[in-house]
Amino acid sequence: MKVIIIDDEASFADSLKDLVQVEGYEAEVYHTLKQAREGLEGADEPMVVLLDHDFRDVGEKDQVGYDFCGWLRENHPFGLLLPIIYLTGRETTEHFLKQQRDNPFVHPSAYISKDQLASDQELLPNLLKQYQEQFERIRELSEKQGVQQALIGFRDMEPEDSNYYEAE
Amino acid sequence: MSEFFPLRQSGNKNYCALCGFSASFAVSFYMKIRQFYIELTFHYGALINAYGKARQPDKAREVFDDMTAKGLKPNETIYGALVNAYGQAGQPEDAEKILRNLPEGLNLSSQTLGYLYNLVIKGYGRANRVEDVNRLKEEMLQKGLPIDVYTLGATGSVYDRMGTLNDETRSLRSREAEQWKELATLFGDVVHELNQPVGAIGLGVSTVKRYFEKGDRGNTLKFLEKLRLQVQFLGERMQVYKALTERSNAEETHRVSDMVSGVEELLRHYAEKAHVRIDIQITDDNKWKQALYLRGDKFLFQMAIRGLVYNAIQACSEESIPLERRHIIIRGIFTPSRPDEQSVAPYGWVDIYVRDEGPGIPPGIRERIFERGFSTKKGRGLGLGLTLAQSVAEHYGGRIVLMPEIATGVEFWLRLPAAPEP
Numbered sequence: 001m002k003v004i005i006i007d008d009e010a011s012f013a014d015s016l017k018d019l020v021q022v023e024g025y026e027a028e029v030y031h032t033l034k035q036a037r038e039g040l041e042g043a044d045e046p047m048v049v050l051l052d053h054d055f056r057d058v059g060e061k062d063q064v065g066y067d068f069c070g071w072l073r074e075n076h077p078f079g080l081l082l083p084i085i086y087l088t089g090r091e092t093t094e095h096f097l098k099q100q101r102d103n104p105f106v107h108p109s110a111y112i113s114k115d116q117l118a119s120d121q122e123l124l125p126n127l128l129k130q131y132q133e134q135f136e137r138i139r140e141l142s143e144k145q146g147v148q149q150a151l152i153g154f155r156d157m158e159p160e161d162s163n164y165y166e167a168e
Numbered sequence: 169m170s171e172f173f174p175l176r177q178s179g180n181k182n183y184c185a186l187c188g189f190s191a192s193f194a195v196s197f198y199m200k201i202r203q204f205y206i207e208l209t210f211h212y213g214a215l216i217n218a219y220g221k222a223r224q225p226d227k228a229r230e231v232f233d234d235m236t237a238k239g240l241k242p243n244e245t246i247y248g249a250l251v252n253a254y255g256q257a258g259q260p261e262d263a264e265k266i267l268r269n270l271p272e273g274l275n276l277s278s279q280t281l282g283y284l285y286n287l288v289i290k291g292y293g294r295a296n297r298v299e300d301v302n303r304l305k306e307e308m309l310q311k312g313l314p315i316d317v318y319t320l321g322a323t324g325s326v327y328d329r330m331g332t333l334n335d336e337t338r339s340l341r342s343r344e345a346e347q348w349k350e351l352a353t354l355f356g357d358v359v360h361e362l363n364q365p366v367g368a369i370g371l372g373v374s375t376v377k378r379y380f381e382k383g384d385r386g387n388t389l390k391f392l393e394k395l396r397l398q399v400q401f402l403g404e405r406m407q408v409y410k411a412l413t414e415r416s417n418a419e420e421t422h423r424v425s426d427m428v429s430g431v432e433e434l435l436r437h438y439a440e441k442a443h444v445r446i447d448i449q450i451t452d453d454n455k456w457k458q459a460l461y462l463r464g465d466k467f468l469f470q471m472a473i474r475g476l477v478y479n480a481i482q483a484c485s486e487e488s489i490p491l492e493r494r495h496i497i498i499r500g501i502f503t504p505s506r507p508d509e510q511s512v513a514p515y516g517w518v519d520i521y522v523r524d525e526g527p528g529i530p531p532g533i534r535e536r537i538f539e540r541g542f543s544t545k546k547g548r549g550l551g552l553g554l555t556l557a558q559s560v561a562e563h564y565g566g567r568i569v570l571m572p573e574i575a576t577g578v579e580f581w582l583r584l585p586a587a588p589e590p
Contacts, residue, residue, distance in 0.1 A: 008441060009364045009368075011364065011365060011368045011398060011401070012364050012365075012367050012368045012371070014368070015367075015368040015369075015371035015372050015375070015398070016371055018371070018372065018375045018391060018394075019371045019372075019374050019375045019378070022375050022378040022379055022382075022387075023378070114363055114364070114367035115363055115366065115367060115370070117367065117370070117371065118366060118367040118368075118369070118370020118371055119370055121373075121374045121377065124371075124374075
């Protein structure tokens, strides 16, 4: 499992990469969304994405965090199951739930603030471990069921199918 | 023949003395004619200028027409005198017509063209035509012509005379400086900025701990050193904030350029992140020989300026604003005070203009921007920046004005009483 870090705060992204690596995962850092799009075009391996929520890239109109999240979910075979974590301290639970209901494709798997990551030393290792186990389960399911949907069936799923996602 | 016009030898060339004489005569004649034309042009210019001062633009025009009828070519000074004649006589439209119909062959430098624009602006200023003053000032900015103290002086004067009160311009109600609690809320953004290096340090500590637990001495030391550098960086940032929050004696005098630079340093991180350029133009070297100083609490002054610059950065950071428009200009100029302002500003005024090329403020919102708690930043702004700037300005007997009729973006004018150089 690879960990993708997308943040224009170079020092923070760099420190995050160090921590991810010492936990034994491969890490890739992108400082602009444009670079991230180029680097992740065609990616199909299991990965966790840590995305700065306040990211604003210059040059492309749709290059804000939400759009990037949507693009990634639409293009990666894991679709809605791809763990994307927004790094922010600004969001509320209410907004989190609303977004989950309204537009699951741009809805992240979690919101974590940078100070939470910095002060809780076990948070990131535990999260990464949890996602790794989740990928393992998906692999086992696909082997058992032999059904494409178990692994990658989310690509063609419409946002209205959120009931399915919630049931999960 | 040669005895009368002996051949002279000069190097390898021989030439006739008569030819030399004729040539020197021709040059001398040409120089005299040229001098005559220069003097004639000068005299015409003086006459046009005199009629201008006597507020007789039609007479000035007659002289100008006479001059051109005689085949003399008016230069930029003559055009300037004619423009000024109409401007002084309260006919700025005619002055503008001359500006619009300048002959192509003049090849004016941007400085000279700016000078002519300033004369027309001055004319509109005399006629209290605020919109036209701003229209031309905008045009100058669009054409890249130099906006100097004379342009700003002309625009400042017209606002002064108009009392800055019309539908588009908000002169602000007097109000006590906001309470310290509210000032402190602005530091939410400071906390957000410090969050980055503090976050990096927190992650760094976890990394060092993991390597230590693994018994990896090499990486433990390597990442400890990295951590030390991050702490050092944080310390440097803290110094910037410390300098900002040092309360100063109310009687202390502070150089405006230093305070503006301090604010720029404080906000550099935000500006760089949003790819916004900040230009600072403080005209300490002005015709009144008055370097810009303010007396009072440095913290309050910097908070007022910060509020304006921070808003400008936010405006330029809008997604729709292309890179070339992510630009802020902070101008500081000295303006002498009028006789009736001597009690408030005995040493004149410091005028600080903060200009951005962002999306601007929609007409419906312009009236509300100074309200406490009003913000256009969709939950991110506290809505206190402008209110605080307003409070600080009025606390010191100054004011803050949202400049009307700006074609692109927004310009705020902060006026504070100047202090003498210590």
